[in-house]
Amino acid sequence: MTFGGAVGSAVGRMGRRVLYSTPGLRGTAARLRPRACVLMYHRVAAVETDPYGQAVHPERFREQLAALREQHDVLSLEDLVRGLHERDYPDGAVAVTFDDGYADTLDTACPAAAALDVPVHVFVTTGPIEAGAPVFWWDELAALGSEGYGALHDELRQLPSLARDARLDELRAGRPRAARDEAGRPLTVAELAELARLPSVGIGAHSVTHPALASRPADEQAAELGGARARLQQLTGLDIGLVSYPFGKEPDVGPETRRLAEEAGYHAAFMTVPRALVPSSDPFGLPRLAVHDWPAERLLGRIAEVLGPTPG
DSSP: OOHHHHHHHHHHHHHHHHHHHSTTTHHHHHHHSOOEEEEEEOEEOOOSOOTTSOEEOHHHHHHHHHHHHHHSOBOOHHHHHHHHTTTOSOTTEEEEEEEEOBHHIIIIIHHHHHHTTOOEEEEEOHHHHHHTOSSOHHHHHHHHTOTTHHHHHHHHHTSOHHHHHHHHHHHHTTSOOOOOTTTOOBOOHHHHHHHHHSTTEEEEEOOSSOOOGGGSOHHHHHHHHHHHHHHHHHHHOOOOOEEEOTTOSTTTSOHHHHHHHHHTTOSEEEOOOOOOBOTTSOTTSBOOEEOOSOOHHHHHHHHHHHHOSOOO
């Protein structure tokens, strides 16, 4: 960045602080630069072991949603994305999303959300669903209980799907079948169609086989992004316009990945970066806050941290 650019950036930050902190100007700030927070869930389930910290207990989930309804405007993800360009959404709005496509999203999460009038958007990994896989590959790895598990996970997420499957076969060799009872299973194709018919549920893509996209060549990234969109459109009859990137942080999502998402026909894409979504956010690098099994008060506090100073 040049000296002039750095000065301009500093002045801009100073101006935003003044705008959000000065009485009488905060309401103007909210209209000019409304902030939103997109939440990312994975599972809603009561489990004893949760190696990835992804599961939220069903009762805790209901408490979180009730607190969101009380404290925030909760929008569908589609409405929030549509409102970005025109700044046409309430300051402090929240949207709820799920990644991967676990069966408990349909069985447990969506009924609880519907009861509280909370729309959700589910980003689906298509390959395991179409294959009828009993578990997602990362849950299979965790169930194997391998030594050096963290390094193995980092290795596998960067492999193409066939090489990953072969590596998992090597890890399974000579081991008793690992318990999978608490790992959760992917949706079936029929369950995906049922999920897509629910009135308060949107469907988006989350790749075909869930690799770290930027670690793969451009043609493989394009196939993961475009293939997931095409198959979801065929399976659900919906126009799939939104995608979330697997392992959605840099360096697993780079400029090439964002470009390929746009070329695949999506009009917005989501990462896993805890920042406020604002009108100037990159539409192919939109932020989300990962949610864990937190008390509702902690979730509200994390959202407040992400949104920053509250206009009044």
